[in-house]
Amino acid sequence: MSDLTDLLIKLIPVFPLLAVLANGLVGSRYSHEVAHRLAWGSVGLSFLCTVGVFAEILRTGKAREVVAYQWIFGGDLTINLAYLVDPLTCAMLLVVTGVGLLIHVYSVGYMHGEAGFTRFFTYMNLFMVAMLLLVMGNNYVVLFIGWEGVGLCSYLLIGYYYDKVSAAKAATKAFVVNRIGDAGFLLAIFLIFVNFKTLDYTKVFAQMGQLTPEMATAIALCLLVGAIGKSAQLPLYTWLPDAMEGPTPVSALIHAATMVTAGVYMIVRNHAIFDLSPIAMTIVGLIGGCTALFAATIGLVQTDIKRVLAYSTVSQLGYMFLGAGIGAYTAAIFHLMTHAFFKALLFLSAGSVIHALSGEQDIRKMGGLAAKIPWTHKLFVIGTVAIAGIPPLAGFWSKDEIMAHAFTHQHYLLYGMAAIGALLTSFYMFRLTYLTFYGQSRMDHHTQAHVHESPMVMVGPLIALGVLSLFGGVLGFPPEHGWLHQFLAPVVGPGSEHDPSTGMVLTLMMAATGIALLGWGLAHYLYSVSPGSPERWANRFSAVHRILLNKYYVDELYDLMFVEPTKRLGEFLDWFDRTVIDGLVRGIGQLAEWGSAGSTWVEKYVIYGGLNVIGYGNHLAAREGRKLQSGMVHHYAAMIVAGLFLLALVVQLVIQM
Amino acid sequence: MIPLSAYVAVSGVLFLTGLLGVLIRRNFIIVLMAVEIMLNAANINLVAFSYYLESMAGQLVALFIIAIAAGEAAVGLAIIIVVFRGKISTNVDEMNLLKW
Numbered sequence: 001m002s003d004l005t006d007l008l009i010k011l012i013p014v015f016p017l018l019a020v021l022a023n024g025l026v027g028s029r030y031s032h033e034v035a036h037r038l039a040w041g042s043v044g045l046s047f048l049c050t051v052g053v054f055a056e057i058l059r060t061g062k063a064r065e066v067v068a069y070q071w072i073f074g075g076d077l078t079i080n081l082a083y084l085v086d087p088l089t090c091a092m093l094l095v096v097t098g099v100g101l102l103i104h105v106y107s108v109g110y111m112h113g114e115a116g117f118t119r120f121f122t123y124m125n126l127f128m129v130a131m132l133l134l135v136m137g138n139n140y141v142v143l144f145i146g147w148e149g150v151g152l153c154s155y156l157l158i159g160y161y162y163d164k165v166s167a168a169k170a171a172t173k174a175f176v177v178n179r180i181g182d183a184g185f186l187l188a189i190f191l192i193f194v195n196f197k198t199l200d201y202t203k204v205f206a207q208m209g210q211l212t213p214e215m216a217t218a219i220a221l222c223l224l225v226g227a228i229g230k231s232a233q234l235p236l237y238t239w240l241p242d243a244m245e246g247p248t249p250v251s252a253l254i255h256a257a258t259m260v261t262a263g264v265y266m267i268v269r270n271h272a273i274f275d276l277s278p279i280a281m282t283i284v285g286l287i288g289g290c291t292a293l294f295a296a297t298i299g300l301v302q303t304d305i306k307r308v309l310a311y312s313t314v315s316q317l318g319y320m321f322l323g324a325g326i327g328a329y330t331a332a333i334f335h336l337m338t339h340a341f342f343k344a345l346l347f348l349s350a351g352s353v354i355h356a357l358s359g360e361q362d363i364r365k366m367g368g369l370a371a372k373i374p375w376t377h378k379l380f381v382i383g384t385v386a387i388a389g390i391p392p393l394a395g396f397w398s399k400d401e402i403m404a405h406a407f408t409h410q411h412y413l414l415y416g417m418a419a420i421g422a423l424l425t426s427f428y429m430f431r432l433t434y435l436t437f438y439g440q441s442r443m444d445h446h447t448q449a450h451v452h453e454s455p456m457v458m459v460g461p462l463i464a465l466g467v468l469s470l471f472g473g474v475l476g477f478p479p480e481h482g483w484l485h486q487f488l489a490p491v492v493g494p495g496s497e498h499d500p501s502t503g504m505v506l507t508l509m510m511a512a513t514g515i516a517l518l519g520w521g522l523a524h525y526l527y528s529v530s531p532g533s534p535e536r537w538a539n540r541f542s543a544v545h546r547i548l549l550n551k552y553y554v555d556e557l558y559d560l561m562f563v564e565p566t567k568r569l570g571e572f573l574d575w576f577d578r579t580v581i582d583g584l585v586r587g588i589g590q591l592a593e594w595g596s597a598g599s600t601w602v603e604k605y606v607i608y609g610g611l612n613v614i615g616y617g618n619h620l621a622a623r624e625g626r627k628l629q630s631g632m633v634h635h636y637a638a639m640i641v642a643g644l645f646l647l648a649l650v651v652q653l654v655i656q657m
Numbered sequence: 658m659i660p661l662s663a664y665v666a667v668s669g670v671l672f673l674t675g676l677l678g679v680l681i682r683r684n685f686i687i688v689l690m691a692v693e694i695m696l697n698a699a700n701i702n703l704v705a706f707s708y709y710l711e712s713m714a715g716q717l718v719a720l721f722i723i724a725i726a727a728g729e730a731a732v733g734l735a736i737i738i739v740v741f742r743g744k745i746s747t748n749v750d751e752m753n754l755l756k757w
Contacts (some may be wrong), residue, residue, distance in 0.1 A: 631753030633688070637679050 005056040006066045008049040009083050012093070012136065015042035015049075016128040023125065027118035039121035040104035043128055047097040054090045061490065063087075065138050065202070076197045084138030084201055088491040091333060091484070092135040092265055095340045099257045100128055102461035106348050107249040109458035110355060120160060120247065127153035131258050135265060139199040140189045143266070147185065147230065150259045151178045157250040158243045170242035177239040181229015185266075188222035191215070205272045213276060220273050220280035223266060224287075231263030233321055234291045237314045238555055244306040248351030251306060256313050256347050257340035264320040264336050268329045271492055275327075285325025289417035292318030294552075296424035300431070301538075301548045304361050305350050308432050312387065313343055315421060319402055322414055328405035329492035330485045334476045335398035337484075341472045342386035342395055345465035349380040352454040352462065353436060357447050363432060368441035372451045375459045377437050379466045384433045386469040388426035389516040394472030396512065401479050404508040408500040419515055426519025434527035479505060664705035671698035685740070685747040689733045696726045 019042035023035050057064070063086030072079040085093075104124060111120050130149025137143045159171030189199065195215060196204045211219075227233070232240035243255045254260070267274060267284065274281055292315045299311035316339050323332035354361055356373050370377045386393035389400065399422060406415040441448065453459070476482035526534050538545040547553070628639075671694055678691025700719045707715025741747055 633749040633752065634680055641676060641680070 002056075002064075005053055005064065008052045008056075009064065009066045009085050009136070010068050012046050012049045012053070012097070013129050013132040015045040016125040016132070018042060019125045020122055020129060023118050024122040027122060032117045035118040035121055036104075036108045039125055040101060040108065042125060043097060043101045043104050046128070046132070047101045050090075050093045050097045053085055054094060057085060057087060057090050058487075063490070077193075077199075079139060079141045079199060081142060082138040082200075083136040083142075085136065086491050087487045087489075088265075088268065088333065089135055091337060091488065093132070095337050096128070096131050096135060096258050099340050099344050099465070100131075100253060102464050103249050103253040103257070103344060103348065106252075106351070106458050106461040107247075109455045110249055110351055111247065114247075116160070120157075123153055123156045123160070124250075124253070127157070127254060127259070131262075134262055138201055140192060140201075141199055143269075144185065144189060147226070147262065147266075148182065150254070150262065151175065151182070151230070154178070154243070154254050154259055157254060158246040160246055160250065164245070167245040170239075170245040174239040174243050177236050178229050181226045181236055184222045184225025184229070185227075188219050188226060191219045191222060195219070201269070208272050208276065211273070211276060216273055216276035217280050220270075220277045221283070223270055223273065224280060224284055227263030227266050227321075228287065229263075230266075231260050231317045231321070232314050233263070233287050233318060234294060235554075237291060237295065238558060240314055241307050241310040241551070244304070244310050248306065248347060248354060251310070252344045252347035252351070255310065256343040260313065260317055261320070261336045261340065264317065264324060264332055267321070267324045268333055268492060271324070271329050274324075281325050281327065283325070285322050285411065285414050288318045288321025288323070288325050289414045289421075290318070291315065292322060292421040293417045293424070294318075296421045296428065298548055298551050299428040300424060301545060303364050305353065305363050305366075305432065305436065306347070306361055308363075308428060309343070309346055309350060312346075312425065312429065313339075315425060316343065316387070318421070319399060319418065322418060323402040323405065326402075326406050326409055326411050326414065328402055330476075330488050331398060331401040331405055333488060333492075334482075334484055335402060337475065338386070338394035338398040338469070338472045341465055341468040342383045342393075345379060345462060345469050346383040346387065348458070348462055348465065349376050349383060352376040352458055353380070355454050355458070356451050357443065358450050360443070360447060363435040365442050365444070365447075366436045367439045367443070368437070369451070370437040373453045375453055375462070379459075379462045380437065381433060382466045382469055384429045386472075388429050388519060389422055389512055390426075390520070391509070391513055392473060394469050396516070397473035397476050397479065400509055400512045401476060403512060404479065404500070404505060407508055408504065419511070422512065423515045423519045426516040427523050430520045430523035431527055434523060438528060439531060661705055661709050664701060668698045668701040668705070671695075671701065683748050683750055685737050685749050685752075686734075688749060689730065689737070692733075693726055693730065696722055696729075 019038045022038055027035050053064075063084060065082060065084050067080045067082040069081040071081050083089075104121075107120070107124065111117055114120065127150060130146045130153055132146070133142055134146025134150060137146060155171050155175040158174050159168050161167045162171075192204060193199055195211060196207050198204060229236045240255055240260065244251055246255070274284065295311045295314035295318060299308050299315065302308045302311060316335070320332045320335050320339070323329070323335060352373065353366070353369065353376060356369070356376070357366065360366070382393070386395040389396045391397075399418075403415055403418045403422070406412075406418060443451075474482075475484040526537070550556075628635075675691045675693075675695030675698060678694065679688055682688055682691065700722055703715040703719045703722070707713065707719070737747060740752060744751060
């Protein structure tokens with residue numbers, strides 16, 4: 001049984017890899033039908049393997065380490081392509097392969113007829129491989145490979161419509177911003193190796209006692225920089241909204257459900273290091289809280305359906321960081337899972353809306369779609385209610401748990417941020433729903449005529465995600481003592497030592513529900529009851545509205561602070577290169593030319609001349625010398641005799657001396 | 658008692674005879690015979706000095722030389738036969754295939 005489990009673990013990333021090879025190398029030789037079947041079929045097989053492994057882990061309750069390939073060994077260093085499957089990995093694997101499978105199936109309908117259909121699925125599968133390595137690796141190098149792999153796929157898929165300038169720019173931006181985070185992550189890996197002489201999780205965590213608090217803080221902060229880049233937290237969040245240039249399934253899979261949560265996974269995985277450093281924990285929590293609030297405010301006024309969801313993702317990731325920062329690791333992972341369900345649902349529903357409207361993404365040009373695309377409408381509403389935090393849907397339980405943990409552990413500032421963020425979340429999500437599905441239609445006639453419900457291949461995954469969003473909260477019910485908490489306890493340690501009273505828990509739940517309902521009420525009033533009022537409010541606070549609409553001018557600020565100086569530095573270096581370096585090179589080239597002319601002369605007349613003299617001398621000597629070889633026996637005999645006399649003469653002389 | 662100088666003189670005359678034969682004669686068989694004469698000149702020398710110095714080593718070496726001379730004659734005659742079959746001649750001057 002255990003051998004079978006090991007085999008299943010090894011097989012999980014293999015299926016998508018095979019699909020990548022097939023679709024990537026020979027995908028153009030067969031039809032789109034075959035390509036997409038390979039793509040989602042391989043992910044489905046991975047999902048089945050994951051379920052098998054999950055059942056085994058659930059039964060034994062023990063983590064498994066499997067070495068798939070001995071990779072680098074020598075001296076102190078041993079790095080294997082090895083997998084560690086413990087409850088945390090299992091949870092991530094189920095999300096990655098499960099949600100991944102649904103999104104792949106959805107993509108078959110969504111990407112139908114697109115140019116580069118096979119390329120799309122190749123990249124998606126490559127992403128799955130990298131993401132699986134990321135969550136399964138048993139050491140930092142495999143984690144890093146996955147980390148960079150998902151970054152690459154993110155780049156490739158954001159730039160999927162590479163002939164669109166904005167997409168190409170967004171892809172570059174995502175890639176460059178992520179590099180900043182990756183540099184921090186790499187430094188953290190170096191520090192870990194210097195301190196522990198190993199990069200395996202289990203060995204590192206076993207030696208955790210010998211780490212000084214200062215070093216723990218340094219490592220934790222470097223890891224945090226990596227997590228901030230990948231999970232789009234302040235101040236490196238700017239790439240994620242731009243990443244919406246990619247196709248919608250990409251936004252759902254990579255930029256909502258899986259890749260961007262890698263930072264959270266990494267922090268939870270390394271919680272032993274973070275636990276040693278209260279400073280780093282505080283910073284994680286503050287960054288999470290600030291991001292949750294900051295991104296939510298921007299989300300209030302955005303008009304692109306996907307961008308609202310993108311800022312919402314940034315904000316929700318902030319909640320996960322907040323949870324990790326206050327030590328509520330299980331809650332962070334719980335929110336990661338429920339977020340994967342409802343945010344994938346929202347993104348895919350949004351994709352379905354965009355599909356129905358022939359590519360329109362501006363919510364000012366939507367409205368009144370509820371009756372025309374009923375399935376999408378119902379599922380989008382489920383997603384909205386889930387993310388807004390209205391019980392009993394999934395989002396309520398996970399978000400409330402983070403907030404309750406903050407409150408009961410006296411992080412009142414963070415609780416306040418999270419509470420206001422929750423209010424804003426509820427407001428902008430219901431705003432989005434009202435503007436998209438209710439009220440008067442603001443579409444032009446041409447679009448209106450073409451509105452249609454998406455095909456079953458798209459609605460099916462939506463329904464599955466809808467069910468998960470509805471009932472996903474069961475995993476963590478009751479709060480702090482749910483199934484997920486017991487499952488993850490071996491990895492993240494037992495929950496809080498002092499249980500808050502039931503009354504406190506219920507009060508906090510009521511408060512959270514109240515906040516969510518208040519947001520809904522506000523949105524209902526502004527966008528349904530009195531549709532003219534948002535404009536009046538915007539005019540009254542025009543300065544604030546403009547700042548929010550322009551996303552606090554952060555992009556412009558970064559352009560001014562980093563991008564423009566870098567460009568100018570580049571131009572200067574270009575000039576320097578052209579004049580000084582090239583001048584030097586050309587000067588040296590000229591010198592070399594003269595030198596080579598001189599050496600050519602020397603070679604031609606001195607060296608070749610000398611060689612010719614020697615060669616001709618030899619030739620002459622040989623021409624004369626060979627006459628000795630006459631072929632006459634008598635001549636030889638005479639020479640022998642002459643030699644004999646000569647020898648006798650020499651001997652005679654030697655004796656006389 | 659014949660003096661040692663007489664033996665050495667005879668030996669020298671014989672050796673010169675052989676040497677001249679090798680250098681002058683054209684017939685392969687004669688050349689071979691001249692070589693045998695030179696060997697025998699050396700033998701006389703060896704035996705004479707052996708007697709004079711009262712050491713048996715010289716006579717032993719002489720015996721070896723006789724054996725070698727026999728072998729040499731056999732090999733030489735075999736070569737002559739092979740060459741004669743090829744060239745219908747025993748003239749050493751015509752055997753110049755290895756010259757430059």
